[in-house]
Amino acid sequence: MKSPYESYQRAQLGALALVVVLIVVGLFQLEHRWILLLMFYVLAASIAFEALIDKAREQKVNMIIHFTCAVIIFLFTTLLYF
Numbered sequence: 001m002k003s004p005y006e007s008y009q010r011a012q013l014g015a016l017a018l019v020v021v022l023i024v025v026g027l028f029q030l031e032h033r034w035i036l037l038l039m040f041y042v043l044a045a046s047i048a049f050e051a052l053i054d055k056a057r058e059q060k061v062n063m064i065i066h067f068t069c070a071v072i073i074f075l076f077t078t079l080l081y082f
Contacts, residue, residue, distance in 0.1 A: 004056055015042050015045050022039035040074075040077040041074065043073060047073065
């Protein structure tokens with residue numbers, strides 16, 4: 001039987017795999033800083049998926065912690081880039 005939050009878990013794993021690919025590409029393409037910006041945005045999305053999983057599991061405190069962390073990473077990265 002499928003778990004009700006399996007789609008969130010797959011999205012999170014896909015986002016983490018994309019982060020790893022972007023890290024490797026970013027290491028060799030340092031002149032393209034937008035790749036690193038995209039990597040941090042995808043990392044924030046992965047943490048947001050973790051918050052959605054916590055919401056489905058009805059773990060409100062962990063959901064708030066993960067969502068806050070995702071927002072902080074998104075805002076901090078945007079401020080540093082621009």
